[in-house]
Amino acid sequence: MPMNSYITNALSDFFFKYETPRQVLVRNRRVGVVCRLIQLGVLAYIIGWVFIYEKGYQSTDTAVSSVFTKMKGVGYTNVDGEERVWDMVDYVFPEQGDSSFVVMTNYIITKGQKMGKCPELTEPRYLCNSDSDCERGIIERTGHGHMTGKCVGNTTKTCEVVAWCPVEDDHAIPDPALLMSAENYTLFIKNSVTFPAYGVKRSNLVEGIDNQYIKSCVYDPTTSPLCPIFRLGDLVQLSGFNFATIAKVGGAIGIVIDWTCNLDYDQSECKPVYTFHGLYGNPNEIDMARASVGYNFRYAKHYMEDKQEKRTLLKVFGIRFDIIVRSVARKFDIIPTLTAIGSGVGIFGVATVVCDLILLYLLPKREFYNNMKFKVTETVEQVSLSF
Amino acid sequence: MPMNSYITNALSDFFFKYETPRQVLVRNRRVGVVCRLIQLGVLAYIIGWVFIYEKGYQSTDTAVSSVFTKMKGVGYTNVDGEERVWDMVDYVFPEQGDSSFVVMTNYIITKGQKMGKCPELTEPRYLCNSDSDCERGIIERTGHGHMTGKCVGNTTKTCEVVAWCPVEDDHAIPDPALLMSAENYTLFIKNSVTFPAYGVKRSNLVEGIDNQYIKSCVYDPTTSPLCPIFRLGDLVQLSGFNFATIAKVGGAIGIVIDWTCNLDYDQSECKPVYTFHGLYGNPNEIDMARASVGYNFRYAKHYMEDKQEKRTLLKVFGIRFDIIVRSVARKFDIIPTLTAIGSGVGIFGVATVVCDLILLYLLPKREFYNNMKFKVTETVEQVSLSF
């Protein structure tokens, strides 16, 4: 056949025909009801769960997020008659308002350390009787300095070290915590989220929050859930901790800002939800065997005195705050919708298979239905006869 | 039947048979063309959108990322005849090159504060006439210290506090900003990304960037989009801010490094794209009612003078930079490909359903096609007669 006619025939064969599967229509009440119920059940699952509950018709995006913080409040101590005030410059580490910071609630202070030689602490591992017990040049794993090889001291002798002297003695943690006044500090959180896929920008200073509101509001989960000012005592309580305990040895609290937004609605409905989590177990029950209770670090203020470099060492116990932003925005999108429909049709096919099984293997008249459903082919000769 | 024969029969029944659905081949031009067009449309959607546009044949992975920064540049101020230079040690917080840092552009300095008693600021809430107006022991929510209970002062009397004295007066923000010279500082960003699922490591110092290039290049979105050195004035402008305004009260800028890589191509095509976003609204329009404009924090340098602990307090206004890495790498993977095909077949089934509906309910000859498609079963007796 000439090429033209061949192509024309092929095209008309393709375009002008349509195949549709032949089907057996079974009029049986029991089978009909059972199978329709199975099909309706599958349909209800697809529409109800996949589409409505799990929102299978929407695409999702996570946010690019930025968090700034600011502490306000003043602490007051009166130790050995020395009155002292601690403002945010003194008790927040680091100072520039990161999403992760520590508020000092207790401390052990060692003033006026200078580089020199002095005895180690009177702990079992540093005890000695003579110089031979102290090996020169050794640095103990958790020691304070570089051993000189001498054994010094009067009543209790310990190895001498080159270190910042006098060596810090951190056995006695002040109880109650020195800065219990931290309970009244306030934390201001400013959080900006952007969902790039949808071009949506939101801030936790939602519509209705202005300078006047911020000056006086305090966060409360029921009465003012959108106020971005949090009282420290409330934060600790909402995390399940006891303030006195966490203030003494320190602890860690996670503040999760959750943005779950359905962008098929108005943008102003996209608001943050704050939740508070104690991290690393509950320091209310101080189990001395448990590993690593509390939170602390060391910090020093350097200065010169009489042309000598000196420092004041602080072992800081405090509450570590980690502000974590969780975000998911959903919006109607044709792709996940059609994918869900496609999978749904596939699952519907399973319903058909189940009903077929009932029809072909379980019913009394199954032989009959088998014959209706299947046309068996034997050899060509046999079939041509019965055809 | 013996077990052997039973199993053999079952196996041969399973392996030596094959079921294929019987179909009606409808030769009708209109139906044929319409249904073929629907089927071609669905096929075009599956191939065009799901596979090519949305890359449904590829799996995705996000990167493990690390960012280091370094500021270079020197600022110069001449305040009250005092010449002073500010280098990166003076104006970057924190100093170690994090992905989130502040560049100081303006400040209010309170020198030589020491712990003691002094009057609060002359603000309405601190004003008093006599000692009874000042309650001892109170710490105001945004106060500077711990009230002593006295009312002090000459013309204007305010409550006395234990605080770092003299108390900071931050009403007058220097205008223009003291460190406008910050416009010429340069920021160097080093970013490493690893896609663990594909074992691919990339750095923003791509092929072609060496020490010589870095010494002289400056980022420009069109002429040098891969140069990792950014001029601060350019960053501010690209974010949509005005430098003079943001320098005075501070502000926040997000630098997003976007890695969208198709790893089916050569790795060297995987390059970063930098975009710049002003966070928290536009400080060009300073609306005094709007909440929390600008960016600032407080910072102190401690020192000893005459055996007294003193500090110099700075209220720092600056530009906060948050460098955020967004990453998605795609590579051909058999699983998502087959899943997409599977869903596609399902959607194709919908096309068949639609055409069946047209065939069985809308066409003139639908009764005829109904008969062709369906074989109706009645009772066994009825069927045996017609069979």
Add this chain to the structure above:
Amino acid sequence: MPMNSYITNALSDFFFKYETPRQVLVRNRRVGVVCRLIQLGVLAYIIGWVFIYEKGYQSTDTAVSSVFTKMKGVGYTNVDGEERVWDMVDYVFPEQGDSSFVVMTNYIITKGQKMGKCPELTEPRYLCNSDSDCERGIIERTGHGHMTGKCVGNTTKTCEVVAWCPVEDDHAIPDPALLMSAENYTLFIKNSVTFPAYGVKRSNLVEGIDNQYIKSCVYDPTTSPLCPIFRLGDLVQLSGFNFATIAKVGGAIGIVIDWTCNLDYDQSECKPVYTFHGLYGNPNEIDMARASVGYNFRYAKHYMEDKQEKRTLLKVFGIRFDIIVRSVARKFDIIPTLTAIGSGVGIFGVATVVCDLILLYLLPKREFYNNMKFKVTETVEQVSLSF
């Protein structure tokens, strides 16, 4: 027909009927075996790969994570007879235990800088012969200060600047690194992860780790893979770096804590795996042309001397640690299971299509099978005759 009867008829038509596709049962050994093998292959792929290997029956969630660190250890230097010890307060930046920090291993110290006028470094770009070579008010891109316009010096003349004087000369990097003793420092990592979707909280201090264990264990990939204490020298070695080289110019190491948990098993099986990655290339091969080798930043300690503000500048070379948490938890969920089944059914349909193609186009008896499978419809008249 009255409405009631119409609705009743429609409902009974819907509920009491059931359609099942008619099928041709082909008894042909070759076709049967081939098609069954294809179908079994598809089934094996769906069950084996999609369900078992890729865990398609489970939903996934990523963790909300928090990381705290603590360095312990003491460094020792003896420079020009000056013995000095460096403890964690001296060598860790920042001090509060973030997930990203630097451990100083080498430094260039410039003591007693004070604000004033002094000559720039003797580098080619600062050299001059007379005052006209130095433009007043200029700040060089990588300069140290603000040019005064004078050309000063004896043998080699350079432009004078207002800067922190004397200007830092950072050409000679100490070799070997001054703090090689950093090799013996230890790093303690505390990491808490929460999978909010499943309400599961885990910590890297897994069951079996208590205070006693922590006091003496050291991480080893084979013998103690769960010990959260890491020796710095080991970390460097496991990242593929050479300690002497990385200590001299600095470098960056990523510690990835990987939580891959199957929550269908007991929670105690959910344990972290630590891996170590050198970031930014290997400083073992110092290629001077390569861009930006090593890691350093500048840091200053301010003090007052004779009523003059002074500072000691340190150019810090160190190892930057970035602790990154990767997490994925999986748990059986009905939705992804049914979605995978649905897609699987769709793919199964492809197997049927392939077999049909073999049957209808490749076999010798294909004409015969074509007739079996398809019932062709012509015009109404033709069909009524053959029906």
